[in-house]
Amino acid sequence: MRPAFLVPLIIFGLVAVALGIGLGLRPAEIPSALIGQPVPTFALPGVPSTAPGLSSADLKGQVSIVNVFASWCIPCREEHPLWMDVAKSGSVVLYGLNYKDTPENAAQWLQTYGNPFKRVGGDFGGRVGIDFGVYGVPETFVIDGNGVIRMKHIGPIDRAALDNEILPKVRELQAAAQAAAKAQ
Amino acid sequence: MNRIRSAALAALMALAALTGAPALAQTTIDEVLPDPAMEQRAIAIHKQLRCLVCQNQSIHESNATLAHDLRMLVRERLAVGDTDEQAIQYLVTRYGDWVLLKPPMKPETLALWLGPPIILIVGGVGAFVYFRRARRRAPEAPLSEAEQQRARRMLADPAD
CATH class of the missing domain: 1.20.5 (Single alpha-helices involved in coiled-coils or other helix-helix interfaces)
Structure with a gap:
């Protein structure tokens, strides 16, 4: 018996596997071109009577997280309590990038929901956001002590993303920095 | 009134x-560039860049605010003297090859570029071989004398 009748079956199997993999992909998440690159150079004003401004120089010296947020961004509200928790724990310094907002709205938002950020850069024109490759808010960047972008999370974080991806990355970078300091 | x-x-x-x-x-x-030739260049570039928010539109077609910002950015780059390639590269360094509607030829994109022609060639060769074999198999033995007689009878009298 010739196994020719198996050919369509095999093709079907291959197509099914390919489509199955395709279903699991998340095409809305565009891989960042900036992983492993130094943060763009910028200096932004802060949010009035709430947080001092942020510049690229602030992102050097220790591992930090930069969260891109805006008062008009509904999912930002959803993830905000998690950032408040992180700030309370003091495990890593948080900076905010206030994307395409107004100073008044940003100040009011941070006063209403709490301010987890040590510094906030008011990117009211959105140009620094473009330099960071931001295309959907909220976005979160993990930056090492040399000011190099190590990780990017697109969209609101949840407990699982924070505990399984972001904070382990932070601890890994902190440990690497400590080891490097000891070696010197 | x-x-x-x-x-x-x-x-x-x-x-x-x-x-x-x-x-x-x-x-x-x-805001359109004052120089119409430069504006034409800007629009030609806009049409090659993918909108990151809507993903299957160019930034020329998209009404997302980010697309608007990127259109203005391209105009700004041209106004400060960038060539078309430099203006495109400016965005590629920020957003990656992903912003290009036409992906560049690279080792990672070889499957993308060569996949369809390879599938076409393999399928074409397969179909060619299949049909040629089918034709070669075609000549069947002519009817025997008894079969011909029976066929004639059937044609003459459908009740048979």
Whole structure:
């Protein structure tokens, strides 16, 4: 018996596997071109009577997280309590990038929901956001002590993303920095 | 009063009919470059860049605010003297090859570029071989004398 009748079956199997993999992909998440690159150079004003401004120089010296947020961004509200928790724990310094907002709205938002950020850069024109490759808010960047972008999370974080991806990355970078300091 | 209002409305509608499609396509109106040749270059570049928010539109077609910002950015790059390639590269360094509607030929994209022609060639060769074999198999033995007689009888008398 010739196994020719198996050919369509095999093709079907291959197509099914390919489509199955395709279903699991998340095409809305565009891989960042900036992983492993130094943060763009910028200096932004802060949010009035709430947080001092942020510049690229602030992102050097220790591992930090930069969260891109805006008062008009509904999912930002959803993830905000998690950032408040992180700030309370003091495990890593948080900076905010206030994307395409107004100073008044940003100040009011941070006063209403709490301010987890040590510094906030008011990117009211959105140009620094473009330099960071931001295309959907909220976005979160993990930056090492040399000011190099190590990780990017697109969209609101949840407990699982924070505990399984972001904070382990932070601890890994902190440990690497400590080891490097000891070696010197 | 009413007549003035309806006349104004008619004028507005006529204007909307004339300019409707482009006006609907963009919620934010772009500031156009003063130099028409440069503006044409900018538009040609816009058409090659993918909008990150809507993903299957170019930034020329998209009405997302980010697309508007990127359009203005391209104009700005051209205005400060960038070549077309430099302006495109400016965005590629920020957003990756992903922003290009036409992906570049690279080791990672070889499957993308060569996949369809390879599938076409393999399928074509397969189909060619299949049909040639089918034709070669075709010549069947002619009817025997008994079969021919039976066929003739059947044709003459359908009841048989």
